Amino acid sequence: MTNHWNDIANADVILIMGGNPAENHPISFRWVDKAMVKGAKLICVDPRFTRSAAKAHIYAALRSGTDIAFLGGMIKYILDNNLIQKEYVVEYTNAAFLVDEKFDFQDGLFSGYDAKGRKYDRTTWKYQMDAKGIPKMDKTLQNPNCIYQLLQKHYSRYNLDLVSKITGTPKDDLLKVYKGYTETHKPDKVGTILYAMGWTQHTVGVQNIRAMAIIQLLLGNMGMAGGGVNALRGESNVQGGTDHALLFHIIPGYNPMPRATDKTLADFLERNTPKTQDPKSLNWWKNRPKYIVSLLKAMYGANATKENDFGYSWFPKLDEGQNASWLILFDQMAKGKFKGFFAWGQNPACSSANAGKVRKAMETLDWMVNVNLFDNETGSFWKGPGTDPSKIKTEVFMLPCAASFEKEGSITNSSRLMQWRYKAINPPGQAKPDLDIMHALYQKVRKLYKEKGGAYPEPILNLSWNYGPKGPDGTIKHPDPHFVAKEINGYTAKDIEVEDAKTKVKTVVAKAGEQLGSFAFLQDDGSTTSGCWIYCGSYTERGNMAARRGKADPTGIGLYPGWAWCWPVNRRIIYNRASVTWEGKPWDPKRAVIWWDGSKWQGDVPDGPQPAGDIYPFIMVPEGHARLFAAGLADGPFPEHYEPLECPIEKNLMSSQKLNPAVRLFGEPGIGAGADKYLTCDPRFPLVCSTYRVTEHWQTGVMTRWTPWLVELEPQMFVELSKELAKERGIKNGERVVVKSARGEVDAKAIVTERFKPFKIADQTVHQVGIPWHYGWVTPPDGGDSANLLTPTIGDPNTMIPESKAFMVNIEKKGGK
Amino acid sequence: MAKPKNLILSSTVFERVVHWVLAGSCLFLFLTGFGLMFHSLSFMANFFPGGHYIMKLLHNIVGIIFGIAFLFALIAWGKDTLYFDEDDKKWFRVMGGYLWEVEKVPEAGKFNAGQKMFFMVLFLFWFIMMGTGIFMWFPIFPAEITRWLYVLHALGVVVLGGFLVIHFYLGTYGNPGTFQVMGHGYVTKGWAKKHRPKWLRDVEAGRRSV
Amino acid sequence: MNEKVMLIDVSKCTACRGCQVACKQWNRLPAEKTQQRGTHQNPPDLTPATWNLVRFTEIPLREGGVRWLFRKDNCMHCEDAACQRACPVPGCIFKTAEGAVVIDTEKCIGCEYCVNVCPFEIPRFDSATKKVYKCTLCWDRIGNGQIPACAKTCGPGAVTFGPKEKMIAQAYARAKALGGDATVYGDKFVKGTHVMYVLPEKVRMYEKLTINPSVPVSVYLWKDFLKPVSVLAIGAALVGTFFHYIIKGPKRPEEGGE
Structure with a gap:
């Protein structure tokens, strides 16, 4: 979520699409109801009339997989009727930026398509730069190469008739939704979108969300109280899981995964540290080296030195071009490429797409460790339906683990809110907290490497593992989640001084050995550690911030800054600098998130402490402007409608590209395990x-x-x-x-x-x-x-x-x- | 028992047993029923081990006994009660001489018109009480119907309650010499002559035994 | 008075059924073996082990589209409680200071009078234990300053609990704000219920919700008329026969007649 749960109550219009919060995020409706009590309109778009739809003022049905057509129609409606929040769009988005003249889009394909590799060469998807290396702009939005014009051109095809034919939504319903939602283009009207897996689990998943992000930017809803783009997480701690990078392509704090081709730390940092020549762009990721080095220090402790690249060579890396995503992992497993598998707190035999293939894949394993509260279809796959246990070699170990209320720790919810939780009761029987299981496992693995050697023992032996009080023999009997939380936050090994900009007086903000109060103090010289930079500030010298239970709401818009702690730096609404004018005046004074009082910012923690007018609001991108045109994605800078892999119609009515041209197809020679069958437009599956x-x-x-x-x-x-x-x-x-x-x-x-x-x-x-x-x-x-x-x-x-x-x-x- | 002198058999053993079963069960039903209907009489539940639950269960079971006993009563007295004749009409005109001085009370058979009426009302309310009671016990009908069974059952209490008192009075103090019909079953000829002359003539003429 | 009211704002209910589970958890009621019967409403009806049930009603609209209504169904806790009037056992159905109408199952004899007179068809007879069960408004919680388990767990804030006057005022304010067919249900009959609804639709749209409920006439006839009349009848008969005896005297067979 760019905003947070309570903030839904601030919205004037709530759009539920690609999600079903009433059913899947029940507590969210507390805030939806609160907004409606204040007069907010609720719009629900879903193929099925859900329990969320039952509460909506406007409901529209659409065929699954046609969200971009639906939203593209809304973009066209906004542009045709000039419902953009002009000043916001010109100043805070890249609408005025000029794009390379060679950029093109024809019949479903963006420029640079490689049909054989099913991928794009993205070199033409770039801004035109001036002599100083700053993107060229046309704030009149008239230049045919400016993004606003390209956007208009791209979505001119998404007319009501065509959209209705693709989505199956009656035109009246489309108009009701478009009209209802775009009311929020007024500076003091705010709309929010609540979505979940209904948008992400598609071959155009990311672009579904991009389409909505474009709408929110055009209407000026980003950064506002009651606005934003809000992903409702389907699990209490999946936000925390993502922050700490339980994914193959990132490392903690949304940093990219090193590649084998990044031979040295310098190579890796050079490739991944964005640069800008624009003095008004804060370009926050310029700090990436500080975060990476601090992470390496957290990983390898004293073993990480400047001389050995802070242990960078021990850090896991992907091969160039390697994709280690879930689907690929199980594809590889099906091909017999795995010996063992830890199924930790998961049930792939039921949760994976094409679960039949996954169940089969498990039969190739020598061993499996199933860490869970209960027996499940994964741990018992060998005796599942249609399986002959006598023919399965896999040895399965069941490790019972503690439930959330049987252990202490934190969860981070969709609001990016890290909340500390306490243990209520002891786990039953032999069940142990995950941390205890991992600790025991690590000790054992480390011992084996130490005693017996093995291939490349350094990453294990050099790991820093101080997750509990040490006994006289130097061993940790019981790991303690507080130690882990402290390491995630990070500390400094030397005094950190900060110079006052005006008086030039230096003051020590953190003494050697102290927990750090903010990632602003992280260094790239190895003097600081932080297991996840965005969590720096969560466990400081003032204590465990996630355990705070302050109930004060000084702004009156439900920020509750003293309740637990949210990343980054307890900023409850991110991109909040976009909620004010250049002068620092809120677009919507009734629900001001931040405001410049002439000498300092008031309200929420602003996106960058610089005075009003000094920096662009979108500090996480090097151009400082939100991207209507986003060059970084695999499948195009603008969302475009493509049909799902399996669909009921022979032809994509929008272009001759039926399927997203950039998706990776399984079931083609060389990839897929024979179980990947697709039947589209087949009368047997209508x-x-x-x-x-x-x-x-x-x-x-x-x-x-x-x-x-x-x-x-x-x-x-x-x-x-x-x-x-x-x-x-x-x-x-x-x-x-x-x-x-x-x-x-x-x-x-x-x-x-x-x-x-x-x-x-x-x-x-x-x-x-x-x-x-x-x-x-x-x-x-x-x-x-x-x-x-x-x-x-x-x-x-x-x-x-x-x-x-x-x-x-x-x-x-x-x-x- | 040998036939006593100057006495005449008025009720057989069968009749007397039926009458006593009816009387006993009826009294029990009244007492327990009142114990259930009036919270002020709920102390009666204390007489039963298991309290109200057992009291109500016994009420139901005794209700069945009463119901079956009444079937026997129908066999015993139905043919003598479930009709009115000309004399009965006349009897009603003077209310059997119970309320005001009457020259001549119309002659009655084994049962006078008042007793017949009593039996008919009892018959009707036997039907009502059994019909309502059984479906109060086993409520198979919708609540909208069942709740009216309670009303009918209570109506039965009203009617039968009054009748029971009068019946008891007329069978004892009101008509001396009557109670022994329920006792040894014999009455004096004088009694019979006064209360059921037609019956006496029939018995003496051998047209009926009892 | 310490009267309390549970207010169910149906417009806010999302049918998450947290209340249904919380009820079972607090009251230690067992799960029932159910089947998917083509609806999300499960168990199909209130039972001796399900005192709180969210009812799902799908209503196709003439102008197209559908309404999907959810209603939390449980005992209304009437001020004038027909069940209490009907119950034969003193103290078995009692009312707490807060207004909860509670069946003391220890005392219950399973006569089912309450089942059959309830204008809302709430109490359920358990043929195994031979007793009747229903919602107690968590009298064991509210008597100790807590709110009922269902209200406690309600995420959207559809179920709230508080002082009677305050809740009634809230109910009317909410119904007014909702406009249209919205009504308040509960304060205008059986001398007021301690569970009330704000209904965004007409009463008849909701499954098994009684339109104009009242203590059944039969209960008045039974308990307030025939019951005293039965005493009168017996009394009158006693008095009558007494006077008959002393005024008219017994009917004696003529002396020497035998």
Whole structure:
């Protein structure tokens, strides 16, 4: 979230699209309701009439996978009707920037496409620079190469008729949504977007969100209270997981993963430290070397020295061009490239796209360690449906671990809010906190490397591991999460002095050995450590900031700066410098986030402490302006509608590129394990399907399916379908059916409902159905199995997130209760 | 028992047993029923181990006994009670001489018109009390119907309560010599002559035994 | 008075059913074996082990589209409680100072009178234990300064609990703000209920919500008319026969008639 949960209450218009907060983020509706009590309008766009839709003033249905067409139509509506917040757009976005004259877009393809490699050469997707190396601008927005003009040209094709034909949304409904949402272009009207996996789990996942970001920028909603682009995280700590980089392509604090080609630290930093010539651009990432060196110091402690590049050579690296995303990992596993697998707090046998392939892949393993609260389909894959245990060699170890309330620690929620949690009860039986398990594991691995050597022991032996009080023998008996939190924050090994800009008087802000109060003090000389720079300031000399429980709300807009701690630097609304004019006056004085009082900033922690008018507001990009045109993505600087991999229509009505040209296809020679079948526009699979969650279960249901009260509420796998489709197929409400895709099938109970309606797509009737992905064969006995047995192995080209929100299935009557 | 002198058999053993079962169960039903209807009488539950629950259960079970006993009563007295004749109409015109001085009370058979009426009302309310009671015990009907069963059951209490008192009075103090019909079953000829002359003539003529 | 009201603002309810689970958790009620029957409403109805149920109603609209209504259904805790009037066991159904109408299951004899007279069809008879169960308004919590478990857990703030007058005022303010068909449900009948609704739609749109509820006439007839009348009838009969005896005297067979 750029904003935070409580802040939803500040919105004038709330758009729910690509998400279903009422069901999947139930507590969020506290704030949605609060906003509505104050008169806010709620708009919900979803293929299915959800519990969120039930609360909305305006509901519009769209076919799964057509969000960019829908939003592209809104961009066109904004531009056609001149509903942009002009000053904001000109001053704070790159609308006025001029783009390389060779940049082009023709029939679904941006310039630089390499059809063979299914990728773009992005050299023409760049700004024109002046002699000083500063991007050229035309603040009149008239230059045909300026981004505003390119944007207008790009979305001129997204007219109502075409959008309606693609999305299946009636034109009236499109207009209602467009009109309702774009009300917020007025400086003192704010709209927010709440989205989740309904936008990300597509082959155009990143571009879905980009499209909305463009809308928010055009309407001047970024940085505002009640605005922003807000990803609702589907798990209490997935934000924390991302911050600490439980992903293959980044390292903690959103730094890029080193490549094998980055031979030295200097190479790595040179490649990844952006530069700008514009004095008004703060270009925050110029500080990257400080963060990387501090991270290396946290990793290797005293072993990291200037002489050995702070241990950079020990740090894990990707091969050039290597993609180690989830889909690829399991693809490799299916090909027998793995010996062992730690399934830690996860259930890929149910959560992975094309779960049938994943279950098969596990059979190639020598061993698996399943760390979880309960038995699950992953740990028990060897005795799953259609599996012969006698033929499986895999040895599975189950390590029972503690639940969240059985251990101390922190979680970081969607608000980027790090909240400390305490242990309520002891874990049952032999269950241990994850930290204890990792600690024991590390000690063992380290001992083995130390005693027996092995290939390249240095990364393990040189690791700094001070996660608990040491006994007289120098060993740590019990690891302590406070030690970990302190390391994440970081400390300084020498006094840090800061010089006052006016008086030139130097004051010591941090003494040697002290916890640091802010990442502003991090150094690239090895004198500071920080396990994750954005968390620097979370555990300072003043104590554990995440454990704070202050209830004061000095601004009155629900920032609660004394409640826990949020990254970065306790800034509750990021990009907040865009919420004020150059002079530092709030666009919306009623809900001011920050304001310049003539000598200093008031309100939230501003995005950069510089006085009003000194710097551009979007400090995380080198040009300092928010990007309507974003050159960094794999599949184009502007979002463009492409059909999902599996879709019901033969032709993309927008261009002759049916599928996102930059996606990586499995199932082609050399990639994929034979289990990656796709059938698009196939009469055997005529129904658009989407997976989703319900309030009553969580993720693959490993925790909730073992909770009888929750099973009582949602006992069995179901498929929701329209009355019209049910009538066509002779399916009665509550009846048993089979849902099939090219990859597998799953039994379900039919919920025949008014809440799904057939779509008119390109003059043909298209039915959509939906299934939850909470069930699995382990428990309950008659609960059913995973929806992911049906989903395809295909990912977004930028993130490789699988496309489980739009694929094709069929439903057959099975009969019986 | 040997036939006593100057006495005439008025009720058989069968009749007397039925009558006593009816009387006993009826009294029990009234007492426990009142114990359930009036919180002020709830002390009665103390007489039962298990309190209200057992009291109510026994009320239900005794209700069944009462209901079955009444079927026997129908066998015993139905043919003598479930009709009115000309004399009965006349009897009603003078209210059997119970309320004002009457020259001549119309002659009655085994049962006078008042007793017949009593039996018919009892028959009706037997039906009502059994019909409502059983479905109060096992409420298979919708609540909208069941709640009216409670009303009917209470109506039965009102009617039967009054009748029971009068019945008891007329069978004892009000008509001396009557109670032994329920006792040893014999009455004096004088009694019979006064209360059921037609019946006496029939018995003496051998047209009926009892 | 310390009267309290639970206000259920249906317009804010998202049917997350946290309240349904919280109720079971606090009251230690077992999970029931259910089936997916073609609706998200589960268990299908209130039961002896489900005292609080969110009802889902789908209503297709004539002009197209659909309404999906959610209503938390539980005991209304009437000020004039038909169940309490009907209960034969003293103290079995009692009312707390806060207004909670509670069945003392220790005392319950399973007569089901309360089940059949409740204008909201709330109490449920358990044929296994032979007792009747229903929501207690968490009287064990509210009597100790806590709020009911369902209100405590409600994320969106649809279920709130507080002093009666304050909640009624809030209810009317909210209904007014919602406009349209919005109404307040609860204060205008059975002398006021201690559970009230703000309903954004007409009462009849909600499944199993009684339109114009009242203590059934039958209960008045039964408990307030026939009950005293039965005493009167017996009393009158006693008095009548007494006077008959002393005025008219018994009917004796003629002396020497035998």
